[in-house]
Amino acid sequence: ITQLYAPLNFLGFVYREIKHSLADIERMFGLLSTNQEVDDAPAAQQLDTRQASIRFAGVEFGYDSKRTILHGLNFEIPAGSSLAVVGASGAGKSTLSRLLFRFYDVGRGSISINGTDIRQLRQDSLRSHIGIVPQDTVLFNDSIYYNIAYGRPDASRDEVMEAARSAHIHDFVMSLPDGYDTQVGERGLKLSGGEKQRVAIARTILKNPPILIFDEATSALDSRTEKAIQQELAAISANRTTLIIAHRLSTIVDADQIIVMEDGRVLERGSHRELIEHGGRYAEMWHLQQEQQAGELTA
Numbered sequence: 181i182t183q184l185y186a187p188l189n190f191l192g193f194v195y196r197e198i199k200h201s202l203a204d205i206e207r208m209f210g211l212l213s214t215n216q217e218v219d220d221a222p223a224a225q226q227l228d229t230r231q232a233s234i235r236f237a238g239v240e241f242g243y244d245s246k247r248t249i250l251h252g253l254n255f256e257i258p259a260g261s262s263l264a265v266v267g268a269s270g271a272g273k274s275t276l277s278r279l280l281f282r283f284y285d286v287g288r289g290s291i292s293i294n295g296t297d298i299r300q301l302r303q304d305s306l307r308s309h310i311g312i313v314p315q316d317t318v319l320f321n322d323s324i325y326y327n328i329a330y331g332r333p334d335a336s337r338d339e340v341m342e343a344a345r346s347a348h349i350h351d352f353v354m355s356l357p358d359g360y361d362t363q364v365g366e367r368g369l370k371l372s373g374g375e376k377q378r379v380a381i382a383r384t385i386l387k388n389p390p391i392l393i394f395d396e397a398t399s400a401l402d403s404r405t406e407k408a409i410q411q412e413l414a415a416i417s418a419n420r421t422t423l424i425i426a427h428r429l430s431t432i433v434d435a436d437q438i439i440v441m442e443d444g445r446v447l448e449r450g451s452h453r454e455l456i457e458h459g460g461r462y463a464e465m466w467h468l469q470q471e472q473q474a475g476e477l478t479a
């Protein structure tokens with residue numbers, strides 16, 4: 181009977197392992213996308229640069245033919261600079277990051293990096309140049325070490341810890357009884373939204389991509405956390421071409437450029453100061469958020 185039991189036991193082990201990794205892969209794709217419709221062009225090129233300038237030229241896009249989401253968008257993010265996108269919910273902000281990562285192809289117009297249309301690039305090479313700090317970071321059911329090292333699996337332990345330090349999460353990790361071996365995720369320690377975001381930042385610092393997409397969480401934050409995020413954003417975006425999908429105007433006052441989107445079009449563009457002076461939609465949103473914050477402070 182033991183002869184029979186051993187292989188069964190082994191099968192059980194294999195089954196658990198497969199289930200474990202399938203769940204992780206599913207979640208990873210949930211985090212990235214479910215869309216795999218985009219193929220490499222026959223002679224797709226490798227992208228190999230540390231200095232990426234991004235250009236959206238006349239970009240039109242709809243998830244289906246019935247409804248156009250973006251109506252001819254034009255903007256440029258020079259290498260190493262930052263552009264923040266603001267606008268009402270549903271304006272098409274997150275769609276921009278999905279198009280840049282090439283989950284979908286544009287309907288008309290083009291997106292290019294250093295003058296090359298991203299449809300002419302190999303997808304793996306495009307994606308290896310982009311780091312995303314998503315709204316809601318999904319953690320793998322594994323150690324916190326694995327979750328950070330995932331950004332660059334061949335990184336040394338020192339490099340992983342250095343990235344964690346830069347993301348201001350190292351001290352927190354060291355305060356846990358099992359340190360970097362602490363199991364996190366659904367079946368382990370549940371981290372707060374801010375802690376998860378820091379893990380994502382550490383992961384991205386380790387990956388060290390020239391392009392960064394920062395998708396700010398919609399959830400309301402206290403002003404201390406907001407300040408911390410602003411500092412982390414500044415640290416991580418230094419010298420990287422950065423696209424920020426913003427929900428709070430206070431975190432993007434230092435962005436090199438801001439565009440206000442409305443119904444898939446650019447309504448206003450400029451720096452924070454220019455837009456405030458312009459006295460249009462951005463200025464209106466800014467004053468509204470200031471009033472709300474003041475209200476929260478006195479409440």
Ligand code: ATP
Nearest residue numbers: 243244249267268269270271272273274275276425
């Ligand atoms: P929010 O601030 O709420 O995150 P957003 O400006 O980022 O909004 P997008 O997520 O870019 O908005 O969505 C723009 C529009 O596209 C919305 O009307 C949305 O319903 C639609 N949309 C988004 N994803 C899909 C999809 N996968 N299939 C079909 N329509 C979609």
